[in-house]
Amino acid sequence: MYNVKIYGAGSIGNHLANASRRMGWDVTICDLDPAALQRTREEIYPARYGQWDESIQLCAASEAPREGFDLIFIGTPPDSHMNLAIQAIAEKPKAVLVEKPLCTPEMEKADELYSLARQTGVEVFVGYNHVVSSVADKAVELIPRLGAIETLDVEFREHWGGIFTAHPWLDGPQDSYLGFWQKGGGASGEHSHAINLWQHLAHSLGAGRVTEVDASLEYVKTDFVDYDKLCLLNLRTENGLVGRVVQDVVTQPARKWGRIQGKDGYVDITIGSEDHIHWQYGGNPKQEMVFKKTRPDDFIAELKHVEAILKGGQDTSSISLECGLDTMLIVAAAHLANGKGQRVKIDYAKGYSLEALTVAAKQ
Numbered sequence: 002m003y004n005v006k007i008y009g010a011g012s013i014g015n016h017l018a019n020a021s022r023r024m025g026w027d028v029t030i031c032d033l034d035p036a037a038l039q040r041t042r043e044e045i046y047p048a049r050y051g052q053w054d055e056s057i058q059l060c061a062a063s064e065a066p067r068e069g070f071d072l073i074f075i076g077t078p079p080d081s082h083m084n085l086a087i088q089a090i091a092e093k094p095k096a097v098l099v100e101k102p103l104c105t106p107e108m109e110k111a112d113e114l115y116s117l118a119r120q121t122g123v124e125v126f127v128g129y130n131h132v133v134s135s136v137a138d139k140a141v142e143l144i145p146r147l148g149a150i151e152t153l154d155v156e157f158r159e160h161w162g163g164i165f166t167a168h169p170w171l172d173g174p175q176d177s178y179l180g181f182w183q184k185g186g187g188a189s190g191e192h193s194h195a196i197n198l199w200q201h202l203a204h205s206l207g208a209g210r211v212t213e214v215d216a217s218l219e220y221v222k223t224d225f226v227d228y229d230k231l232c233l234l235n236l237r238t239e240n241g242l243v244g245r246v247v248q249d250v251v252t253q254p255a256r257k258w259g260r261i262q263g264k265d266g267y268v269d270i271t272i273g274s275e276d277h278i279h280w281q282y283g284g285n286p287k288q289e290m291v292f293k294k295t296r297p298d299d300f301i302a303e304l305k306h307v308e309a310i311l312k313g314g315q316d317t318s319s320i321s322l323e324c325g326l327d328t329m330l331i332v333a334a335a336h337l338a339n340g341k342g343q344r345v346k347i348d349y350a351k352g353y354s355l356e357a358l359t360v361a362a363k364q
């Protein structure tokens with residue numbers, strides 16, 4: 002059984018608290034805002050999961066206990082993640098899980114976090130839970146049947162009305178980081194699950210890491226907000242795979258979808274209230290599977306993965322710090338490529354900072 006501390010009593014803080022309790026773990030949630038703690042106890046948790054769980058400790062962030070936690074989860078806005086994660090590592094827990102997007106597109110302190118995690122041996126995970134889902138595992142299992150891979154597409158296109166329904170205390174994007182791309186909001190940050198899933202599938206295909214990013218972003222800039230509502234990316238990996246990622250906060254009904262296209266067949270996945278996969282290869286009939294799930298299942302799968310890694314039952318994690326940092330480099334490259342109107346190359350030898358990005362002429 003683990004003892005868990007969660008920073009942030011918001012939407013994800015409640016999900017992670019509930020999933021932890023279902024794992025039988027002890028939970029303390031802390032927040033800067035007393036209203037968020039009260040809302041967790043009286044509204045969010047009971048409305049989502051039936052009733053408040055009296056065993057969960059709630060406390061002001063300034064009074065949060067600093068010793069004796071096995072796991073520390075950072076479920077706060079992206080521009081606070083780096084400082085909180087660095088502080089969390091100093092407490093020497095078994096692991097820290099930082100929510101996505103890992104940081105802002107400036108990537109400030111990203112390299113520091115990476116070095117610290119390596120020096121201390123504290124496992125750091127990033128909350129891209131879709132890559133540890135059953136549907137993603139099934140897609141990866143089918144890859145060898147598809148022949149040589151032609152291309153890979155992932156889209157997370159979802160109007161963010163749903164996010165505001167889950168946050169009734171917010172009036173709109175102007176009230177949070179969501180309305181500001183530089184704070185980690187906008188389509189590029191909020192729906193970076195798509196970039197991350199593309200990277201995960203590309204690794205699984207043997208295509209390696211993304212080395213070139215071409216981007217077209219559409220920003221909404223007013224006196225109150227400054228965010229990208231559309232983020233269209235063309236990506237090329239070190240082994241020559243070319244594909245596409247689309248993220249937006251305008252599409253309704255939502256479409257969260259991915260396609261691996263091979264010479265001999267394809268795999269198509271759709272993520273939603275239940276996850277679907279269908280595939281066809283070698284002239285065989287089309288097949289499909291449905292993965293029924295509830296929203297809590299998404300986070301239970303994630304925590305089971307964390308537990309398996311910590312217990313040594315699994316060697317590599319697809320939600321590792323490195324994977325989350327790789328995703329942030331693409332988000333940062335997207336804004337740079339769009340701003341310059343040119344392709345951006347990524348040199349991983351330069352570390353996890355903007356220095357890794359170079360603007361290249363269009364071919």
Ligand SMILES: NC(=O)c1ccc[n+]([C@@H]2O[C@H](COP(=O)([O-])OP(=O)(O)OC[C@H]3O[C@@H](n4cnc5c(N)ncnc54)[C@H](O)[C@@H]3O)[C@@H](O)[C@H]2O)c1
Nearest residue numbers: 009010011012013032033034037062076077079100101102
């Ligand atoms: N993996 C997923 O599917 C998923 C789902 C929802 C949110 N998220 C991510 O989780 C993060 C938080 O999103 P949210 O929707 O829960 O936000 P939210 O606004 O609902 O909650 C964030 C909470 O963090 C608190 N906070 C801010 N700074 C703090 C600090 N230094 N210490 C303690 N508390 C602090 C705020 O007061 C607020 O209550 C974002 O990065 C978001 O992208 C991920």
